[in-house]
Every structure is written in C-alpha cells, then in structure tokens.
Amino acid sequence: MRLTVKNLSAFYGKKQILHDISFPDVKGGMIVGLLGPNASGKSTLMKCLSGENKSKGDVIFDGDCLHVVGRKKWSEKVATMPQTAPAPTALTPTELMWSTARALALPYSNKELSRKIEGIFDALGLSDFQLDALHTLSGGKRQLIGLALAFIREPELLLLDEPTSALDLHWRMIVLDLVKRKVQEEGSVSIAALHDLDLAARYCDLLVLLEQGRVIASGTPQEVLVRDNLARVYQVETEIDQSKHGYTRVDIIGAL
Numbered sequence: 001m002r003l004t005v006k007n008l009s010a011f012y013g014k015k016q017i018l019h020d021i022s023f024p025d026v027k028g029g030m031i032v033g034l035l036g037p038n039a040s041g042k043s044t045l046m047k048c049l050s051g052e053n054k055s056k057g058d059v060i061f062d063g064d065c066l067h068v069v070g071r072k073k074w075s076e077k078v079a080t081m082p083q084t085a086p087a088p089t090a091l092t093p094t095e096l097m098w099s100t101a102r103a104l105a106l107p108y109s110n111k112e113l114s115r116k117i118e119g120i121f122d123a124l125g126l127s128d129f130q131l132d133a134l135h136t137l138s139g140g141k142r143q144l145i146g147l148a149l150a151f152i153r154e155p156e157l158l159l160l161d162e163p164t165s166a167l168d169l170h171w172r173m174i175v176l177d178l179v180k181r182k183v184q185e186e187g188s189v190s191i192a193a194l195h196d197l198d199l200a201a202r203y204c205d206l207l208v209l210l211e212q213g214r215v216i217a218s219g220t221p222q223e224v225l226v227r228d229n230l231a232r233v234y235q236v237e238t239e240i241d242q243s244k245h246g247y248t249r250v251d252i253i254g255a256l
C-alpha cells in the first residue's frame, strides 16, 4: 500500500484553497498527521483525499489514481471520520452501525457483521452504550461512534478529521493506540488532522504542516516540530525537547 500526493490544488468556487500540496510518499502501516492553524486547509485536504471535494494533481493510492478511477471506486478503499460527530438522534449506536453497513452494502453476513460491530464497540468502550439513543450520549461518546462507523468499513485509507477533539486524555490515547495498531497490522494508511502537537509527535510517522493552504514543512516529527516552523505557523514561542520516553515534546512558552 502506498499513497502519493503531488501538486494537489483545490478551489471553492474561484477561490484557491490548496496550493500544490505535495508530501513524501506514505507507506502502509504509517499514520500521517496534518497540522496547521484554523483555516489552513486540513479539512479541505481530507475532503480532497476522500474524493468528496474535487481537486487537481496526482493522488495515487495502491496504484489507483483518484482522478482516473473516479469517486465511486475510490471510496471502496477509503473511510472518513468527519470533524463533526454523528447527530444526536433517537437512533442507537447499534442501529446506526447496522444501517450504515447495509446502506454501504458491506459484504458481511448478519453473523459476521454482528461480530465485527461487537469487536469495534468493545475496543472503543461503547458496549455499555450500544442500545442508548445517541441524543442521550456525551459528545465524546458520539465522537467514538463516528470512529466506529469509519472502522466498520475496514478501509485501506482511513481519514480522521480531528478524531480526538472531544475526548479526554485516556480516550485520546486509546483511540490513537488503536489506529496505530490497525494500520500496522493491516498495512493500511491513516491520515489524521490534529491540533495537539504532542499527540502528533507521539503517533505520527510523517507530519505535514500547512499554512494558508500551502505545505510549510513535511517530514518526521523531529524535522517538522521545530521552533521556527511553530513560530511562523502558529505564532507561538516554544521550546522543543525529547521526553524520556523518546517522543518529541513541544513546550509552549506563550503567544508571540
């Protein structure tokens, strides 16, 4: 599995939002972190990679070029967890999972689907809530259901738009540990838009730092998370060090 993104540009109407986005090829088993301040283009890039938004340039995954195979075939391999959690309706998580899987015509028997849903709910701590109406669940739990809906598709390319924004510290780690394990075991690729730089440093193999729709830096966390990049893009003064567990750590001193 390999994802290539070269010279990707995207527009809303006539306004260009993404400008010639390129980053190093992503191999199976890797998590890519998309970083950048509000409105830098992370969600737009996600939507281009999922095929939801039109784009120009080269987007090639597992030998298929997005702009050649078309959205329908592309979407068979891709699942997105959008920035917004599933709406707080009267549906239960179980009903939502079943209706989504059947609407997507996922090729599982009832028994297989039931087992898969059970496994995902178990991994995400949702088993006790599976028969509760969504509107009775917390924002964090509904965010986890958004992730469960992406997992049920067993995608080769998993796109996560701020997947942990509503989660507490414990669940942030559980979710990203799970994504890491999945991509490593399945050889799939995940791209996650993240605001938390320490989580990005800890879980991502490659970081892509955006500013106003352009790539400012891409590479390993050590290469991208440096004082000058963070001062330029986020207007913050930082000190960067290594935690004793070997992760890059960003100490934010203050706004510039």
Ligand SMILES: Nc1ncnc2c1ncn2[C@@H]1O[C@H](COP(=O)(O)OP(=O)(O)OP(=O)(O)O)[C@@H](O)[C@H]1O
Pocket (backbone or CB within 6 Å): 012, 017, 036, 037, 038, 039, 040, 041, 042, 043, 044, 045
């Ligand atoms: N549907 C749309 N129509 C027109 N412009 C849009 C639309 N969606 C986003 N934009 C613009 O595109 C730019 C990039 O937005 P985008 O949502 O991709 O940024 P982001 O980095 O994901 O931001 P955030 O961190 O706040 O979620 C912004 O200037 C935004 O106003």
